[in-house]
Amino acid sequence: MAIISICRGTKSGGEALAQCLAEQFGYPLMGREVLQEAAAQLGVPADDLVEKMEDRPRFFDRSTTLRKTYIAAVQATLAEAAKDGNLVYHGLAGGFLMKEAPGVLCARLIAPVEIRAQALKRSHGMDEASAFSYIREVDEARARWVKGMYGVDILDPTNYDMILNLGTFSIPEACRIITAAAERPEFTVTESRLRDLNDFRIASQVRLALMDDMTGSRRDPRSGSHAEHRRGGKPNRRDRELRRRREGRRTQDRVVRPVPLGGSQGRRVFRFPTVLQRERPDKN
Amino acid sequence: MSGGKALAGCLADRLGYPTLGREVLVEAAESVGVSEEVFRGKFEAAPGFWARMTREREKYALAVQTALAEWCTRGNLVYHGLSGQFLLKELPGVLRVRLIAPVELRVKAFLDSHPLMSQGQAEDFVRDVDQDRLRWCRLMYDADVTDPSLYDLTVNLKRLTLESACATIAEAVSQPRFQITDEVEAEIFAFAARCRERLAQAIGD
Numbered sequence: 001m002a003i004i005s006i007c008r009g010t011k012s013g014g015e016a017l018a019q020c021l022a023e024q025f026g027y028p029l030m031g032r033e034v035l036q037e038a039a040a041q042l043g044v045p046a047d048d049l050v051e052k053m054e055d056r057p058r059f060f061d062r063s064t065t066l067r068k069t070y071i072a073a074v075q076a077t078l079a080e081a082a083k084d085g086n087l088v089y090h091g092l093a094g095g096f097l098m099k100e101a102p103g104v105l106c107a108r109l110i111a112p113v114e115i116r117a118q119a120l121k122r123s124h125g126m127d128e129a130s131a132f133s134y135i136r137e138v139d140e141a142r143a144r145w146v147k148g149m150y151g152v153d154i155l156d157p158t159n160y161d162m163i164l165n166l167g168t169f170s171i172p173e174a175c176r177i178i179t180a181a182a183e184r185p186e187f188t189v190t191e192s193r194l195r196d197l198n199d200f201r202i203a204s205q206v207r208l209a210l211m212d213d214m215t216g217s218r219r220d221p222r223s224g225s226h227a228e229h230r231r232g233g234k235p236n237r238r239d240r241e242l243r244r245r246r247e248g249r250r251t252q253d254r255v256v257r258p259v260p261l262g263g264s265q266g267r268r269v270f271r272f273p274t275v276l277q278r279e280r281p282d283k284n
Numbered sequence: 285m286s287g288g289k290a291l292a293g294c295l296a297d298r299l300g301y302p303t304l305g306r307e308v309l310v311e312a313a314e315s316v317g318v319s320e321e322v323f324r325g326k327f328e329a330a331p332g333f334w335a336r337m338t339r340e341r342e343k344y345a346l347a348v349q350t351a352l353a354e355w356c357t358r359g360n361l362v363y364h365g366l367s368g369q370f371l372l373k374e375l376p377g378v379l380r381v382r383l384i385a386p387v388e389l390r391v392k393a394f395l396d397s398h399p400l401m402s403q404g405q406a407e408d409f410v411r412d413v414d415q416d417r418l419r420w421c422r423l424m425y426d427a428d429v430t431d432p433s434l435y436d437l438t439v440n441l442k443r444l445t446l447e448s449a450c451a452t453i454a455e456a457v458s459q460p461r462f463q464i465t466d467e468v469e470a471e472i473f474a475f476a477a478r479c480r481e482r483l484a485q486a487i488g489d
Contacts, residue, residue, distance in 0.1 A: 110432055157384055157430065162452065163438035173459045177437070180455035184448035 001085040001189035002027075002182040003101065003197075005094030007154075008109035010138045011119040013166050013174075017109060018090035020175035025182070027086040034081070034091050038073035042212070049073070053092060054145060069211040071097070071149065072204070079204040083197055085189030092142075095159060096150045100203070102196040105187040106159070107178050111166035287393065287446055288383050292364035294450035299457070301360040308355070308365050312347035316487065323347075328366070328420075343486040345371075345424060350483045353476035360464065369434050370425045375475055377468040379457045380434070383449070385441040387411075 004021055008014030015031060022029035035053060039046040052070045075097045081087055082101060089098070095106040117131040126134065146154040157163055162181060164174045181187065189197070289305060296303040313323035327344040349371045355361055356375065363372075369380040387410060394406045401409070421429040432438050437456055439449045456462075464472075 108432075112433070155432075157382075157432050157438050158386065158440060158442065160438075161440050161443055163432045163435075165433060165436050167433070168436040168461075169456075169459070173456075173461070176459070177452060177456045181444070181448065181452040184444070184451060186443050186445065186448055 002187045003082050003085060003087045003098070003104045003189065004089070004178065004182055004187075005098055005104055005106045006088070006090040006109060007093075007095055007106065007160065008090070009111070009116065009142070010135060011116040011123070012109045012111040013119070013171055014090045014109050016171045017174055017178070018088045020171055021178060021182075022088040024175060024179055025086065025088070027088050028081065030078070030081050030087060030089045031091045034074055034077050034089070038070065038077045041077060042069070042073050044070075054141065065211070065214055067149075069208070069214070072208040072211045076201075076204040076208040079197075079201040083201045085194050085197055093146060093150070096146065096152075098200075101200045102193045103187050103189055105178070105182050106161050107181070108157075108160040108163045109166055109174070110163060115167060287385060287441055288364045290446055291383060291449055291453075292362045294446060295453060295457075296362045298450060298454050299360065299362070301362045302358075303362045303364065304352070304355055305363075305365045308348060308351050308363075311351040311354075312344065315351060315483065316343060316347045339486070339489070341424070343483070346479065346483045346486050350476070350479040353472070353479040356472050357476050367421065367425070367429075370421070370427070376471055377462050377464055379453070379462050380436045381453055381456075382432070382435040382438045383441065384438060389441065 002025070004018075004027075006014045006018050006021075008017075018029055018031065021027070032050075035050050036046045039049040042049070049070050052067045053074065074092075078089065078094075078097055079101065082089075082098065082104075095104070095108075098104045098106075113132065113135055116135050117128060120126055120131040120134060121128065124131075143154045146152060152159060162178070164177060166174060169177065292303045292305065295301070309323060309327070310320050312327075313320045316323070323344060326340060327348070348366070352363065352365075352368070352371050355363075356372070368378075369382075372378045372380075387407070390410050391403070391406045394410060395401060395403065398406065417429055421427055427434060437453065439452060441449060444452070
């Protein structure tokens with residue numbers, strides 16, 4: 001038994017490699033569907049969760065707690081899937097989400113941008129310039145997201161157990177190499193590690209419950225009311241924000257820029273807008 | 285101090301290949317007719333702020349490349365010396381591996397082999413070596429030595445033991461693309477001939 005997390009850029013062959021590994025070991029495979037499961041658990045639209053999971057946190061992001069709740073939900077979903085000690089995960093930030101889990105083999109795939117652009121052209125019919133630009137944007141967004149959420153550089157090799165270059169290796173070759181590593185004692189799930197994985201699962205659930213209580217994101221199964229009502233207090237901004245999202249309404253996060261107020265002798269005075277968010281009308 | 289030599293030894297035992305490290309510099313020094321000390325001083329030393337890629341340094345790099353290419357013509361090899369990823373760039377059938385390890389682990393390894401040093405001195409030494417290597421590779425090959433795209437495989441000893449890293453690399457090198465076929469052997473000989481020619485020209489100049 002082992003848990004393998006594949007970290008990769010878009011169109012780097014991560015999904016195919018993860019499939020190969022899952023077949024090789026007979027393990028369940030999990031990718032972006034972890035986001036859907038986490039959204040269902042929270043009772044919010046999957047699109048909202050995906051957006052918050054992939055969108056870079058801004059300096060004046062008032063939805064930080066909401067974002068953390070979403071991440072806690074994804075982590076709890078992942079911890080649940082990994083509780084038996086056999087899983088191949090190829091979704092977002094596996095190495096960071098499962099950092100506290102024992103014995104997770106974290107492999108990163110890299111591939112020359114030309115190969116990735118070719119794959120994108122084939123799958124989406126893009127022209128070359130658009131494919132290159134799309135890859136660059138997605139890579140940058142992911143790097144910013146990881147930096148913003150975990151304070152680390154996604155490209156830093158020390159964050160991974162191994163990095164395979166798919167400019168050299170084919171998918172079956174990479175699959176054999178990762179298999180050889182996953183079979184080593186460092187990554188074999190023993191009885192003791194199974195207990196640690198269970199602890200990780202419980203800790204993730206507790207973290208989610210605490211975050212959830214702060215944001216009031218889930219309905220009370222008995223009364224159908226929301227957490228903020230259970231608390232008996234007045235719904236705060238986070239409560240209202242989550243409820244809007246659960247009900248399919250959106251709030252627009254406005255980009256906040258300092259407003260120049262003038263000044264003299266090369267010195268400029270700025271002030272920040274005080275209203276950071278504004279309601280966007282319902283789509284329907 | 286990342287365990288490269290020990291890993292090379294493990295791979296050599298497992299695969300039955302000879303190993304080659306910094307001793308390649310001895311052969312390279314002989315080929316350009318200088319002592320090993322002079323060679324090391326001029327070739328290995330990290331360039332200063334104003335240093336440029338001098339002809340002499342270029343000649344020495346060619347000498348190392350030629351000595352290494354000669355070793356490759358003799359068959360399988362585990363090389364754990366300086367800048368193998370650049371020196372053997374033109375060759376097929378070469379698995380380029382980068383080994384990384386947490387600074388704490390490297391400092392500890394250094395302290396084990398140099399017990400008279402203090403923790404602070406060991407940390408400074410490891411940091412200086414890293415900086416020197418970065419500068420050296422930037423000057424010689426205009427590349428960032430830490431860039432994973434320069435390698436086929438990067439292995440982190442943070443959690444992987446040396447034996448596990450060895451087993452993983454052995455699996456990688458057992459893939460058909462790294463086997464020395466007749467075709468690959470011909471390319472190795474042609475590469476060695478090109479290196480000799482370039483070195484002879486550099487010495488003649």
